[in-house]
Amino acid sequence: MWEQVHQALRESLHRAVFKVATLLPGVLALVVALLVSILIGWILAAILRRILIALRFDARVERSGVVNISDWSSAKTPTFLATRIVFWATVVAGLFVGIAALDASLSSGLSAYVVTYISKIVAAVLLLIVGAIIARFLSRSVLINGVNMNVQHARLLSLGVKWLVLVFTAAMVLDHLGIARGIVDLGFGILFGGIVLALALAVGLGSRDLVSRSLERDRHKTPPDEDVVRHF
Amino acid sequence: MAEMETLQESKQESSEIGPTDLLLAIPAPPSSDTLAATVAKLEEACGLLSMPCRLLLALPAETSQEIPAPLPGMEPNLPGTSALHFVNYPLPPPNPGAIPWIPNAAMYRALCQLAHKLNARGCTVLGTDLGCNRDSLTAEKLTLLMGPAIEGNFDLVMPLYTTQPLDDLLNKSILYPLTRTLYGHRIENPLGNELQLSSKMFPPLSAGASQDSTRAQGRLPWLATVAANRNLKICQVRLGTRRPSSSDGIDLSDALAQLAGPLFLDMEDNAAFWQRIRGSHEVPTFGAAETLSEPAETVDVRRMVDAFQLGESNLRDIWSLILPPVTLLELKKLSRLSPDEFHMEDALWARIVYDFALAHRLRNIHRAHLFGALTPLYLGWVASYAVEINKSGIAAAQQRMEQLARAYESEKPYLLSRWRWPDRFHP
Structure with missing residues (x-):
């Protein structure tokens, strides 16, 4: 009986060692691919930085670009952002090559899954950027138009619009990445519905007197200055 | 395409009409009463001019179906002139978002192309006030506007309106002082749309827009800049009190964008020129000044x-x-x-x-x-x-x-x- 136990243990150890021995080249390939991609990324980023500085890329983007990058990027300069993108893209590519090597030794569908997920992450980042730009544009539009329409709480409205768009974008991003999809859908529905209901109640009940006073004031208001002052 | 066809037709008409000294343009399709009154005032104005001239009245293409050229029974006997002829020019469709009384580049381009083809010495444009309102138009005002091109003294004649202190404030606060400072000419109404252009103004106004069509399409032409850039002679004529422009439904921010925006764009285009200008000088001004009455009420600010x-x-x-x-x-x-x-x-x-x-x-x-x-x-x-x-x-x-x-x-x-x-x- 001890003979059989001993044999079973030997076979198990053999299988484990064989597995590790099979996996080791893949892990090594992953590490090498990662290190090489970091090196290549660093070189590419350095070359790109020099080229962009020589081309005065920052000044050009600032003058001709519709979007002010510094508002949504911590990098502060478009050159820094571009070099960072190139560096990390190279590292991610190296990581993918390494995972493919590891995957070959594992003979599983890991690399296919990672590729699919990376494309989702890229799309999610783009969604986030576009959402941030739209949020900023809309909040400024609401703020400026609100001030020009003499709305006293224009800043609050602008802030509300900004966060509404950002929350909406975040929900879209999480949904796209497939993270807690059910919770996001439910949470967003409750939040959005709650905001609309709260606004409806606030206007319908809380601000009833305010609205009636405002309407009364409009009815009895004196002619505006524009009757005396002509702008054009 | 329609613009080209109208201009081709105009060219054919011009060969039938003969040489033209002055093209007189009306910016909007006039009613028959207003047109008759304009022709009568023109007849009177031609009598006041120091030398005879051959006139051609340019009407927007939209009026072509109603008004044959020349008008039957409306051929005036202008002293020293041949019969008054009519010609059509393509009027661009109005931009729904634009302030209605502002002329656009396309209209000036069409008029200048037409005047250039007709070899006219000048083009007088009657704005929406003088061109479409028969009470505002007088023979004296027409003479003041038409005179410089006929006598060949000035290349750009701009209007000078008498306004109440609290009227036309966008012009007073931004357009006039900024134009004056940038280009050195004290033109008090750089945006006035009753004006006259000499033949020297035709090439830049008819060609400039087509060179950069995306930027110039519908953009407000800044005539004072065009004239100043080419060192052309500018003068002002006093046209009295202007009827206040309608501001119904026009948002102040939109008005600022539509009036100051083109001037800011002009600053970009002509930066090399205006950076060399220092100070400013008066431009010759003709016509009698009107006195204003003291406003009855003070403004609550x-x-x-x-x-x-x-x-x-x-x-x-x-x-x-x-x-x-x-x-x-x-x-x-x-x-x-x-x-x-x-x-x-x-x-x-x-x-x-x-x-x-x-x-x-x-x-x-x-x-x-x-x-x-x-x-x-x-x-x-x-x-x-x-x-x-x-x-x-x-x-x-x-x-x-x-x-x-x-x-x-x-x-x-x-x-x-x-x-x-x-x-x-x-x-």
């Missing part, structure tokens, strides 16, 4: 001051993208003043306008937002100006405008510095 204060408290972050810290500090101090003692320094206002022109060029913020952010500041200037007019009366108004224009001129080095080195820190 509280609403405008409130609008400024609301802007100061809410738009500070946006203004900080455009204005330097010292200007923001001055605006903060200004927002604490009561309506009665509200006063914005002319130099401060001039620097604000310059900073916004620079931001327009650098696109610090979206251009649609830029003019919205300027609106409370503009209302602040209007309030300050109205307080002064309330105190000093109408006599000081003209002097006040001159003072503002001089402030713009004295602050021009600031503009030059900011324009040339926008990245340099300005406290």
Whole structure:
């Protein structure tokens, strides 16, 4: 009986060692691919930085670009952002090559899954950027138009619009990445519905007197200055 | 295509009509009564001119179905002229978002192309006030407008209107002083649409737009700049009181964008030219000045001051993208003043306008937002100006405008510095 136990243990150890021995080249390939991609990324980023500085890329983007990058990027300069993108893209590519090597030794569908997920992450980042730009544009539009329409709480409205768009974008991003999809859908529905209901109640009940006073004031208001002052 | 066809037709007509001295254009399809009155005034005006001329009346293409050329029974006996002929020019469709009384580049382009093909010596444009309102048009005004091209003295004749101190404030606060400072000519109504162009103005106005069509399509033509750039002779004629332009449904921010926006674009295009100009000079002015009556009521500036204060408290972050810290500090101090003692320094206002022109060029913020952010500041200037007019009366108004224009001129080095080195820190 001890003979059989001993044999079973030997076979198990053999299988484990064989597995590790099979996996080791893949892990090594992953590490090498990662290190090489970091090196290549660093070189590419350095070359790109020099080229962009020589081309005065920052000044050009600032003058001709519709979007002010510094508002949504911590990098502060478009050159820094571009070099960072190139560096990390190279590292991610190296990581993918390494995972493919590891995957070959594992003979599983890991690399296919990672590729699919990376494309989702890229799309999610783009969604986030576009959402941030739209949020900023809309909040400024609401703020400026609100001030020009003499709305006293224009800043609050602008802030509300900004966060509404950002929350909406975040929900879209999480949904796209497939993270807690059910919770996001439910949470967003409750939040959005709650905001609309709260606004409806606030206007319908809380601000009833305010609205009636405002309407009364409009009815009895004196002619505006524009009757005396002509702008054009 | 329709534009080309109309111009081809016009060319054929011109060979039938013969040589033309002056093209007289009406910007909108006139009613038959107004047209008859215009022709009668033209007849009278031609009698007052020092030399005879051959006239061609240009009407928008839309009127072609109703008015055959020449009009039966309406051929006037103009002294020293042949019969008055009519010709059509293509009138571009109105832009729904545009202020209706502003002429656009396409209209001037069509007229200049037509006048150029007809070898006319000049083109007189009657604006919506004189061209479509028979009570406003007089033979004296027509003579004043037509005379310079016929006598060959001036290349651009601009109108000079008599306005109440609190009328036409966008022109008084931005358009006039800025144009004067940039290009050195004291043209008080750079946006007036009753004007005359000599043949020297035709090539830049007819060709310039087609060279950069995306930028120039529908863009307000800044004729004073075109003339100043080419060192052409400019004069003004006094056309009396202008009927106030309709402001119904026009948002102030939109008006600022449509009126000041083209001037800011012009600044970008002609930066090399205006940076060389120092000071300004009077342009010859013809016609008798009208005296104004003292306004019966004073203006309550509280609403405008409130609008400024609301802007100061809410738009500070946006203004900080455009204005330097010292200007923001001055605006903060200004927002604490009561309506009665509200006063914005002319130099401060001039620097604000310059900073916004620079931001327009650098696109610090979206251009649609830029003019919205300027609106409370503009209302602040209007309030300050109205307080002064309330105190000093109408006599000081003209002097006040001159003072503002001089402030713009004295602050021009600031503009030059900011324009040339926008990245340099300005406290």
